[in-house]
Amino acid sequence: MLNGAMSALITPFKNSMIDEVTYEYLIKRQIKYGMDACVPVGTTGESATLTHKEHMRCIEIVLEVCKGSGVKVLAGAGSNSTAEAIELAKFAQKSGADGILCVSPYYNKPSQEGIYQHYKAVAQSVEIPLMLYNVPGRTGVSIEVQTAIRLFKDVKNIFAIKEAAGSMERIIELNQNASQIEIFSGEDAINYPILANGGRGVISVTGNLLPNKIVELTKSALNGDMTHSKRINNELYDINRVLFCESNPIPIKAGMYLSGLIDSLEYRLPLVAPSKEHMKLIEKTLQNYEVLK
Numbered sequence: 514m515l516n517g518a519m520s521a522l523i524t525p526f527k528n529s530m531i532d533e534v535t536y537e538y539l540i541k542r543q544i545k546y547g548m549d550a551c552v553p554v555g556t557t558g559e560s561a562t563l564t565h566k567e568h569m570r571c572i573e574i575v576l577e578v579c580k581g582s583g584v585k586v587l588a589g590a591g592s593n594s595t596a597e598a599i600e601l602a603k604f605a606q607k608s609g610a611d612g613i614l615c616v617s618p619y620y621n622k623p624s625q626e627g628i629y630q631h632y633k634a635v636a637q638s639v640e641i642p643l644m645l646y647n648v649p650g651r652t653g654v655s656i657e658v659q660t661a662i663r664l665f666k667d668v669k670n671i672f673a674i675k676e677a678a679g680s681m682e683r684i685i686e687l688n689q690n691a692s693q694i695e696i697f698s699g700e701d702a703i704n705y706p707i708l709a710n711g712g713r714g715v716i717s718v719t720g721n722l723l724p725n726k727i728v729e730l731t732k733s734a735l736n737g738d739m740t741h742s743k744r745i746n747n748e749l750y751d752i753n754r755v756l757f758c759e760s761n762p763i764p765i766k767a768g769m770y771l772s773g774l775i776d777s778l779e780y781r782l783p784l785v786a787p788s789k790e791h792m793k794l795i796e797k798t799l800q801n802y803e804v805l806k
Contacts, residue, residue: 515585515612516713517549518731520720521557523762526779531567535775540578546724551575552614552716554589556651557762562781569604576609591616595631599638612642619652625660636668643670648677662691675699675716684710701753705746708734718765719753722804755798758791767795772804
């Protein structure tokens with residue numbers, strides 16, 4: 514089953530290339546601290562500026578490292594081109610991924626019917642489970658609740674939705690109208706509220722830095738200890754907030770660099786390093802947390 518604590522992995526670079534050695538280390542660290550699944554090449558993994566060859570290589574590396582560990586792989590396989598999304602989905606399935614995470618088409622601004630047909634085509638091109646990914650702040654379109662419900666009812670391998678719209682009202686509406694679709698938090702600030710309202714897991718940015726805490730928060734909630742889960746969510750409030758002081762993944766990469774988890778602070782243009790003010794804020798906030806190696 515694909516549920517529980519997951520991290521949306523960053524993609525480390527060195528000299529403009531994927532730093533495969535560091536990437537393997539970061540994945541092993543996720544396994545070490547008990548993550549249920551790794552999610553490569555999503556928004557946090559800078560998938561929009563990776564070549565298809567690089568995108569596929571990232572999936573291969575995660576699968577190689579996670580093999581035999583019991584940790585699942587939910588591979589990013591989204592695009593604003595349906596044909597490209599299908600190509601990535603088929604590659605992920607052929608390579609052995611446990612499922613795919615498919616972001617809604619960005620920039621094109623399709624209608625709800627277009628979104629429905631896009632997801633239906635991608636999901637039906639493979640047999641492994643597909644998770645919808647709703648992040649309107651990045652894509653320019655929202656997967657409306659009725660569209661998500663329609664997809665879940667019509668396409669057998671669409672099993673879940675990653676919600677990063679910041680709306681608890683959407684979560685409640687999804688629960689009320691499609692109780693069998695699994696909901697995952699895609700926004701760390703509201704991990705606990707989503708889990709408390711029937712969420713089946715989280716796909717976390719903060720988990721790159723503090724996987725142990727995200728695991729503790731998620732498993733506490735899924736085991737019914739909501740008080741403990743809420744306490745961890747409150748504890749992570751400051752870091753969750755600062756990690757979105759600029760566009761993701763700018764702050765999380767900076768935080769990992771300052772913590773010694775990556776030794777090269779590189780992004781793909783048009784993303785650049787955070788401002789000096791934000792860098793200082795990230796560094797100051799990190800002083801309140803223990804980042805385990």
